[in-house]
Amino acid sequence: MKSQNIPQKMAYSLNEVSRITQISPKVIETWEKEFFFLNAGQNSSGQKIFRKKDLDILLRLKELLEKQGLTLAGAKRKIQEEFDVKGAAPVNPDRLKKMLSQIREQLKDIASSLEKE
DSSP: OOGGGSOOOSOEEHHHHHHHHTOOHHHHHHHHHHOTTOOOEEOTTSOEEEOHHHHHHHHHHHIIIIISOOOHHHHHHHHHHHTTOOSOOOOOHHHHHHHHHHHHHHHHHHHHHHHHO
8 A cells, every 4th residue: 555545643553554554453463573663552542553654664564575575584674674673672571570580589689698797
C-alpha cells in the first residue's frame, strides 16, 4: 500500500495495522518478537498501538519477505540499514528479573559481611 493511502495518525491499533498491511495480527505479533525495532505500545485500555514508523517497517518487511524473497535475517539487516535502527534486542523480562534477583542476593551478602566487620 502506498504511503499516501495510509491515514496520517499518531498511533494505529493492531487491527488497523493488520488491515492496512494485509498482515494477520498473529504474524504481526510474531514479527514483534523477532524484530526488536518494532515497538508496539499500549493505550490506556491495554490495546496494542503502533507508531507510523512501525507501520512503515511492517510494510517494508512484508515487501522484503514476500516480494524479494529475503530470509528473516536478511530482512532484519535491510530494515536496520534503511531505517537506521541500531542496538541489541531487549532483554527478555523473565531473564531480567532473574538477573536482578541474583544481584539483590549478592548485595544482601555484601551488606551482611560489612555489618559483621
